[in-house]
Amino acid sequence: MSSPTGEVYRIDWLPGTDVLHGTCHCGREHTSQDPIEMWEWMLAHPNGHSQQGSEPQGNTS
Amino acid sequence: MPHTTAFARNQWYVAAYSHEVGRELLGRTILGEPLVFYRTQDEGTPVALHDRCVHRRFPLSESGLDGDRIVCGYHGFTYDTTGACVYVPGQKRIPRTARVASYPVVEQDSLIWVWIGDAALADHDTIPRAKHLDSPGWTTVRGMEPIDADYGLLVDNLLDLSHETYLHGGYIGTPEVAETPITTEVDEGAGIVRVSRHMDDAECPPFYAKSTGIKGRITRWQDIEYHAPCLYLLHSRIAPVGVLPEADGSDPNGFHTEITYAITPSTDGKVYDFWMVSRDWATDDAEVTEFLRGNNHTVVMQDVDALNLLQKTLGSERSGYQELSINIDTGGLAARRILARLVEEGDKPVEKVL
Numbered sequence: 199m200s201s202p203t204g205e206v207y208r209i210d211w212l213p214g215t216d217v218l219h220g221t222c223h224c225g226r227e228h229t230s231q232d233p234i235e236m237w238e239w240m241l242a243h244p245n246g247h248s249q250q251g252s253e254p255q256g257n258t259s
Numbered sequence: 260m261p262h263t264t265a266f267a268r269n270q271w272y273v274a275a276y277s278h279e280v281g282r283e284l285l286g287r288t289i290l291g292e293p294l295v296f297y298r299t300q301d302e303g304t305p306v307a308l309h310d311r312c313v314h315r316r317f318p319l320s321e322s323g324l325d326g327d328r329i330v331c332g333y334h335g336f337t338y339d340t341t342g343a344c345v346y347v348p349g350q351k352r353i354p355r356t357a358r359v360a361s362y363p364v365v366e367q368d369s370l371i372w373v374w375i376g377d378a379a380l381a382d383h384d385t386i387p388r389a390k391h392l393d394s395p396g397w398t399t400v401r402g403m404e405p406i407d408a409d410y411g412l413l414v415d416n417l418l419d420l421s422h423e424t425y426l427h428g429g430y431i432g433t434p435e436v437a438e439t440p441i442t443t444e445v446d447e448g449a450g451i452v453r454v455s456r457h458m459d460d461a462e463c464p465p466f467y468a469k470s471t472g473i474k475g476r477i478t479r480w481q482d483i484e485y486h487a488p489c490l491y492l493l494h495s496r497i498a499p500v501g502v503l504p505e506a507d508g509s510d511p512n513g514f515h516t517e518i519t520y521a522i523t524p525s526t527d528g529k530v531y532d533f534w535m536v537s538r539d540w541a542t543d544d545a546e547v548t549e550f551l552r553g554n555n556h557t558v559v560m561q562d563v564d565a566l567n568l569l570q571k572t573l574g575s576e577r578s579g580y581q582e583l584s585i586n587i588d589t590g591g592l593a594a595r596r597i598l599a600r601l602v603e604e605g606d607k608p609v610e611k612v613l
Contacts, residue, residue: 204446204448205446205447205448206444206445206446206447207444207445207447207593208442208443208444208445209442209443209444209589210440210442211440211441211442211586211589212440213440216586218586218589223447231586232584233584233585233586233588233589233592234584234592236589237589237592237593237596241596
């Protein structure tokens with residue numbers, strides 16, 4: 199283990215739906231119905247964070 | 260081909276419970292390395308050495324102790340607590356290479372942790388805590404089951420609790436577990452995956468109904484914290500429906516259970532499953548303790564049987580088989596990825612890790 203970096207990725211499965219809502223540590227958001235696609239988007243940071251399907255929010259980095 | 264997840268070196272692993280390590284030699288194989296454990300006579304300090312005599316590879320764990328020294332049960336090669344050979348039979352000269360590796364060991368929270376990797380990198384401050392295992396106000400039942408399955412399968416199993424509904428139905432599983440959406444968080448630098456499932460109005464599993472005395476439906480929270488690669492904490496809270504913690508954070512009407520697992524890879528395709536269940540309610544009630552011990556053992560054995568079967572099945576698959584992941588797997592996928600990163604970091608030469 200190493201010490202925390204404060205880089206936290208979060209994925210909420212929206213209640214009552216099949217939709218996953220992801221928030222990158224940079225604040226960008228993304229929705230998906232496939233966890234693999236969601237993690238690919240998340241980990242590609244910052245690549246693809248401004249493409250269709252993601253909603254810019256917060257700071258970019 | 261057996262299904263295997265690569266091992267992450269340069270990490271701490273739980274090797275044993277404190278009570279397992281004493282003046283009898285204990286052998287455990289961790290990340291493919293055979294180790295022998297014991298305690299020193301006066302201080303009671305735990306010691307971990309490589310479990311093979313340098314002479315003819317006899318297992319030292321099948322040998323004996325003379326004070327703080329292990330005397331090989333085959334020809335009497337004798338090792339001190341640092342692994343240095345201090346006696347060989349029939350001659351005065353002890354070859355310079357007569358030494359077995361010693362391993363950094365830390366005893367904390369009633370667990371014996373061992374560092375597998377470059378000893379110079381071992382920092383005991385990085386060991387994740389599980390204070391409830393050794394704190395006043397908590398009672399713990401525990402056990403350990405070796406599983407003939409890749410440790411990655413146990414990580415998968417524990418990160419997705421929707422399996423409780425099916426594999427553990429009638430024990431800890433109810434329909435709401437599989438039906439309730441989860442929230443997943445990954446703290447990249449700390450190597451922690453958190454998976455939360457909060458059920459506002461759920462059936463009370465027989466397991467909890469009997470042991471807590473709650474009648475009717477419950478609020479059930481499951482908050483997982485997986486400190487990769489070894490320590491898994493499941494903070495469980497149940498209470499009658501609508502009963503929440505107080506505004507000041509206290510929670511006198513909730514029943515808190517800390518479910519702890521240590522996932523320690525043994526050899527390829529084998530894992531030690533250390534399981535512990537700690538509670539802050541009915542702590543002095545021996546009947547509850549025995550009930551929880553029996554029920555949890557049953558639940559663990561359901562997992563053991565399933566993972567043994569899964570490992571065999573995967574081993575008979577042709578290479579390149581496909582999996583299908585859905586929303587319930589979000590946390591498990593995160594754990595796999597963090598493990599892959601730790602494996603990669605552990606394989607790097609030391610100078611690059613630093």
